[in-house]
Amino acid sequence: xxxxxxxxxxxxxxxxxxxxxxxxxxxxxxxxxxxxxxxxxxxxxxxxxxxxxxxxxxxxxxxxxxxxxxxxxxxxxxxxxxxxxxxxxxxxxxxxxxxxxxxxxxxxxxxxxxxxxxxxxxxxxxxxxxxxxxxxxx
Numbered sequence: 001x002x003x004x005x006x007x008x009x010x011x012x013x014x015x016x017x018x019x020x021x022x023x024x025x026x027x028x029x030x031x032x033x034x035x036x037x038x039x040x041x042x043x044x045x046x047x048x049x050x051x052x053x054x055x056x057x058x059x060x061x062x063x064x065x066x067x068x069x070x071x072x073x074x075x076x077x078x079x080x081x082x083x084x085x086x087x088x089x090x091x092x093x094x095x096x097x098x099x100x101x102x103x104x105x106x107x108x109x110x111x112x113x114x115x116x117x118x119x120x121x122x123x124x125x126x127x128x129x130x131x132x133x134x135x136x137x138x
Contacts, residue, residue, distance in 0.1 A: 005059040011097045012040060013131040020044045027056050029084045038081050054092040056085060057124060062102040078121055097124040100134050
């Protein structure tokens, strides 16, 4: 099992506060000989639509010395996990969870904004101290 991100429990608590039900911690995916683990899976009934929304969340802290190296790793994981979900659980939407401080600085750089847009990365912006989700970016 892969090591959990430093802010794993903060994001989990933030989702619970928004009435998400955690259905897997981690979400294990297997495609032939390839095994992957996305940090969390959650579900929520959307009353207005009478439909169930299923998500998977890959949590990142971006606390290493090189934020761009963290971003490269996070983007690579995100793209691989999204492909695996398309192959196994196509109804589940993948999000990359990013701390609010990192989003407010590094993710405002033009290059990062363009990468997020080009690769259609859905983001959850979270506050690790307050354990709340500040924003969903689709």
